[in-house]
Amino acid sequence: MTQGGDWQQDLLHELADAQDSTPLPSSPDASGAIPGAPVQARTGAESSAESLPTAPPVPRPSHDPRVVAPAPESVPTIDPRLAIALGRPQHGDSIARRTSRSLRKLTASAGQEVAEQTRLAQEVQQPVTTGRIIAVTSIRGGVGKSTVSALLGRTFNHYRHDPVLTLEADAALGTLPVRMGAESVRWSCRDLAQILTPAMRLTDVTGYLVPVADGGWLLPAGQGRVGAPLDMRTYRTVTLALRRYFAVTVVDCETLPGEVARTAMDTAHARVVVAPMTAEGINGTRQVLDWLSQLPHSALATTVVALSANSPDTTLDATAAAAHLREPGVPVVVLPYDRHLAQGGPIHTAMLGQDTRTAAVRLAASAMQRAVRMR
Numbered sequence: 001m002t003q004g005g006d007w008q009q010d011l012l013h014e015l016a017d018a019q020d021s022t023p024l025p026s027s028p029d030a031s032g033a034i035p036g037a038p039v040q041a042r043t044g045a046e047s048s049a050e051s052l053p054t055a056p057p058v059p060r061p062s063h064d065p066r067v068v069a070p071a072p073e074s075v076p077t078i079d080p081r082l083a084i085a086l087g088r089p090q091h092g093d094s095i096a097r098r099t100s101r102s103l104r105k106l107t108a109s110a111g112q113e114v115a116e117q118t119r120l121a122q123e124v125q126q127p128v129t130t131g132r133i134i135a136v137t138s139i140r141g142g143v144g145k146s147t148v149s150a151l152l153g154r155t156f157n158h159y160r161h162d163p164v165l166t167l168e169a170d171a172a173l174g175t176l177p178v179r180m181g182a183e184s185v186r187w188s189c190r191d192l193a194q195i196l197t198p199a200m201r202l203t204d205v206t207g208y209l210v211p212v213a214d215g216g217w218l219l220p221a222g223q224g225r226v227g228a229p230l231d232m233r234t235y236r237t238v239t240l241a242l243r244r245y246f247a248v249t250v251v252d253c254e255t256l257p258g259e260v261a262r263t264a265m266d267t268a269h270a271r272v273v274v275a276p277m278t279a280e281g282i283n284g285t286r287q288v289l290d291w292l293s294q295l296p297h298s299a300l301a302t303t304v305v306a307l308s309a310n311s312p313d314t315t316l317d318a319t320a321a322a323a324h325l326r327e328p329g330v331p332v333v334v335l336p337y338d339r340h341l342a343q344g345g346p347i348h349t350a351m352l353g354q355d356t357r358t359a360a361v362r363l364a365a366s367a368m369q370r371a372v373r374m375r
Contacts, residue, residue, distance in 0.1 A: 072186055072187060075185055075223040076184045077183060077184060078178060086344075087343075089343060089345065089346075089351050091339065092339050092341065092353030117361065120362055120365040123365035123366075123369055124365050124368055128247050130244075131242070131243035131246050131247055131248070132248050132372065133251060133267070133268045134248065134268060134272060134367050135253050135267075135271050135272070136152065136251065136253060136271075137253040137261045137265060137271070138273065138274040138275070139256055139284040139288060140281075141255050143274055144310060144335070145255070146170070146252050148308065148363070150166070150176060150179035150180050150252075151347070151363070152166075152360070152367065153165075154214055154349055154360075155360050155361055156250065158215070160248065162246075163216070163246045163247055164215070164248045164249075164250075165242060165246040165249045166217070166219075166252070167242070167249055167250065168219065168251075168252045169189070169221055169251050170255075177210070178346060180210075180212055180218050181213050181348075182210045182212070185222075185223055186223075189219060189221050189235070189238050191208070192219065196237070217246075219242075230260055232260055235264065239251070239267075251264055266299070268371075270304070270367045270371035270374065271292070272305075272367055273303060274308055275306065275307050275325065276308055277308060277314050278314075282321045282325065285305060285325060286325060286328075293328055300328060300329065300330060301373075302370040302373065303330050303370070304330065304331050304332075304363065304366045305325050305331070307322055307325065307332050307334045307335065309334070309336055322334060333366060335356065336359065
């Protein structure tokens, strides 16, 4: 990269050079967008996997650089015997709700919605001088942490023109690769930690990553097998090295109070705490916010809460719950129940409910605003 130049432009040039003189694709079809505000030109991140480096060098163990280690085998994210049981994805909104929304577009309120979406898109697209890390965690598993991470990764991939990475830092059989639509995984955080060197270019690094269908890249924590958890040293090595290549890195952390989760929350530029819309979930998340307020730096000022409704029949008052979490001064974004997300499996952005799309952009905009604020 050039000294004193525009680091983002340098990265884009590296990507363009790797496409074998193939013109960059035009703006994506809006039908696959998360919301419908103006979109900037995309990078080579959205090209097919065949256009990316397919034969990266085999890693060498750090203890003996003369010995070549075997490359890991690709492993499907979902067992082929189970994949046939996924069924057809359903839309997040019912037919009646989609019809009602279409009629609303003819009213005066439609202009206000477009203006709000445009404002949020501009916040998501804020320029950065160095790579920003946004860590996502929760107080327990099964509340939608990986789903929120996938939504954020897809939102940043859609709106930003610079490289975006979604990184899994939860080796406890995490679901991020499935939610991001990856059919198979190969290289993990631990593998990449042994390979990364300062001399590597972006096109070298992306040879070890999983290209995401909607653009951007994914780095899984493992290959979906029970094994040694991701350790703090590996996490630090990978995130510090990859910051120079990606404008935004969304990290799907393990649940609190895990060591990696606490490290990620302490070192990230912005934090997203996913809270289930239950009384015990709200109470536990408030305790996390109180802990963040005691950290030596202003962690609470760069934190956002995603209040997730995982059931259509929840009886908890969302307004009162959000007010309780806002008391320490933290913004709360409510993610409504969405039939497509509740179905599990890969997230298809075109199938998300409109309220879910809008909430995803609002959450990304709020997190990005805080990530840019932290120097």
